[in-house]
Amino acid sequence: QAVVTQEPSLTVSPGGTVTLTCGSSTGPVTTTHYPYWFQQKPGQAPRTLIYDTNNKHSWTPARFSGSLLGGKAALTLSGAQPDDEADYYCLLSYSGDPMYVLFGGGTKLTVL
Amino acid sequence: EVRLVESGGGLVQPGASLRVSCTASGFTARINSMSWVRQAPGKGLEWVSVVHSRGDTLYADSLKGRFTVSRDFSTNTLYLQMHSVRVDDTAVYYCSAWSDSHWFVHWGQGTLVSVSS
Numbered sequence: 001q002a003v004v005t006q007e008p009s010l011t012v013s014p015g016g017t018v019t020l021t022c023g024s025s026t027g028p029v030t031t032t033h034y035p036y037w038f039q040q041k042p043g044q045a046p047r048t049l050i051y052d053t054n055n056k057h058s059w060t061p062a063r064f065s066g067s068l069l070g071g072k073a074a075l076t077l078s079g080a081q082p083d084d085e086a087d088y089y090c091l092l093s094y095s096g097d098p099m100y101v102l103f104g105g106g107t108k109l110t111v112l
Numbered sequence: 113e114v115r116l117v118e119s120g121g122g123l124v125q126p127g128a129s130l131r132v133s134c135t136a137s138g139f140t141a142r143i144n145s146m147s148w149v150r151q152a153p154g155k156g157l158e159w160v161s162v163v164h165s166r167g168d169t170l171y172a173d174s175l176k177g178r179f180t181v182s183r184d185f186s187t188n189t190l191y192l193q194m195h196s197v198r199v200d201d202t203a204v205y206y207c208s209a210w211s212d213s214h215w216f217v218h219w220g221q222g223t224l225v226s227v228s229s
Contacts, residue, residue, distance in 0.1 A: 001173055011187065034171050036216065038157070038216070040157075045206055045219040045220065045221050045222060046149070046157060046206070046216075046219055047219065048217060048219075051214045051215070051216075052214065055214075057217070087156075089156060090155050091157075091159070091216075097206075098170050098171075099216065100159070100170060100172065100173065101215070102159065103156060103157040103158060103159060104156070104166050105156050106156040106157070
């Protein structure tokens with residue numbers, strides 16, 4: 001089975017820009033992995049920010065964007081705010097019989 | 113809006129069985145698929161299983177055989193039957209639901225399952 005990898009931790013300054021990445025042990029991440037990104041704050045349930053690589057929900061702040069970058073899925077935060085401090089998880093879909101989805105280990109983002 | 117409420121968590125001994133539930137309310141007619149995701153204390157998210165509207169189910173490879181997911185469409189309730197539970201099954205079990213092909217739109221607040229002797 002595949003392994004999905006993320007940076008364990010990142011730090012960004014308030015107002016700054018940071019990119020979180022999501023890689024797959026099976027090779028380059030593509031749109032056929034339908035990458036998702038989730039935000040989770042302490043004591044709360046996860047919240048989906050991005051689906052299918054770069055699509056936002058109505059509640060997703062405009063400062064978040066998704067993309068593919070260098071063979072990985074990427075979540076870019078532009079203009080970080082203190083409220084963005086949280087754990088971020090990516091999820092990839094793997095086709096096959098049966099198909100399955102896998103979460104990455106998560107990135108703890110500090111805004112400091 | 114869809115509201116999801118999990119229940120059935122608690123303290124259980126290793127080797128026992130436990131069933132957790134997730135009841136949906138609100139615009140439930142829009143729900144197509146429902147899924148379980150768990151999170152061990154201080155750890156990351158782990159996908160467990162999914163049930164689609166036609167009743168087809170998928171499981172994480174590591175849990176296949178011990179966990180069984182089912183759904184009662186008449187009461188909009190999702191179940192996860194856990195057998196032969198182990199200490200490492202200790203986690204908050206979250207329920208998620210969605211109405212189209214985009215997964216994990218709605219989330220419940222989770223129910224804690226603790227496995228300990």
